[in-house]
Amino acid sequence: MAPFASTSCSSTQDIKDCEAVYNCCKGIAASKGRLEHILASRNATERKELGDLFYALYKEDLSTLLHAELWGNLEKAVVLWMHDPAERDAIIAKTELRSQYPDFRALTEILCSRTPAETLRIREAYRGLYKACLEEDIAQETVGPHQKLLFTLAKAQRCPSRDVNICQAKCDAKRLYGAREGRIGIDEGAIVKLLSDRNLNHLRAAFGYYKQFYGHDILKALRRETSGKFEYALRIIIKCICYLAKYFSKVLRISLDQSEYAALTRVMVTRAEVDMEEIKATYREKYGISLEQAICKQTSGSYRDFLLQLACWEATSQPK
The missing domain is CATH 1.10.220.10 (Annexin)
Structure with missing residues (x-):
């Protein structure tokens, strides 16, 4: 349940956006693409504030409503986007550990591209969501060399300094x-x-x-x-x-070519607020086509529109 938020301190535009999201979810007359733009153009703090305001106005949890009213790849992408980044990573990690045929790429991405402080928050979020320890679950749910390496990365007590000796x-x-x-x-x-x-x-x-x-x-x-x-x-x-940008551009290329929508959604959602512009530049350099063009060719409908909004996040989002 979202905490109570007073509407008196909220801007008129935020209230209008909540109304538009509500109408989109309920099928009431609303312009096509409005939902995707409203949600994708906000950073993590702004999304939380929008969720709090939405609950104050409608007494409904926004993420729960989105999960119930949307469907398919759009639902998965939007709901994942609405989570706090640490909570989102914890959910991605758990999903991979539960998978019948995991390749551990998602877990590797999380453990190798986050700062020590971010990794600590992910571990705390994981414990809060699942009442379990991430590194212990890795030890129990994985086998072979990936187990050894991922367990090491998950429990690593690295120096928080970014300095290099x-x-x-x-x-x-x-x-x-x-x-x-x-x-x-x-x-x-x-x-x-x-x-x-x-x-x-x-x-x-x-x-x-x-x-x-x-x-x-x-x-x-x-x-x-x-x-x-x-x-x-x-x-x-x-x-x-x-080689993060090069790595993620390749994951996007493969996921688009092979319709691997789980990987496509994961990368677009987790990197939009981080280094999407660098990934897009690398993608164009490697494959001779823009990421936006590739998304338009290989996806469709509201899911495509939402991914395009994420691809342009740094250019269209509100100031942090």
């Missing part, structure tokens, strides 16, 4: 090389320790020095010299840590 990063690059030099495969323990101890900026620097010292990035070395499941899982993690 250059000397340490260079040493770590050499350790990474030593973890595979003269071996069949790589030293899993050394990699796991590095992932658990270093902040994401430091890891990016270490991988950068690896390429500088040895003439190729570690991804190329893993592709060339190893083929095990641990190495496959590690490649996904490194892509998420070092």
Whole structure:
């Protein structure tokens, strides 16, 4: 249930927007596309404020109403968008852990692209929603190399600082090389320790020095010299840590081409407020077409309209 919010402090436009959303959900005369624009143009704080005002006006929880009145891919995208970011990530993580055939990409994305503070909030949200510990559920619900790596990332107590110790990063690059030099495969323990101890900026620097010292990035070395499941899982993690825009543009390309709407929705919703402009630029550079054009070609209806609003979020959203 949404907390009570006084309408006296709310703007006339916010009240009109609540009325438009209500009318859209109830099928009362409302302009096509109004719902998508109203919800997609607000940041997380503004969405919460809109939900509180909506409850004050109609005594209905907005997210519950959207879940009941919308359907299909649009419903999934809109309801996911309305959640607080940490709560949303917790829901995505739980959904993947419950999946019959998980590939753990969604969980990897969450654990490798969030700050220590954000990861802590996700763990707290997960516990609040499911009365369970995220890292313990990972240990119970996953198997093989992904279990080891994801468990390490979930419980990592990284330094909250984003600073990089250059000397340490260079040493770590050499350790990474030593973890595979003269071996069949790589030293899993050394990699796991590095992932658990270093902040994401430091890891990016270490991988950068690896390429500088040895003439190729570690991804190329893993592709060339190893083929095990641990190495496959590690490649996904490194892509998420070092090449986020490139990684997400590829996920979007595949999901659009193969109609993988769950992945398409996940990336559009979770990255809209973060780095969508960078992802769009990378997408155009890699595939010779804008993300908006690709969305128009491969999706339709209100779901398409909502995704397009998210794709243009930084350009059309209200100031934070």
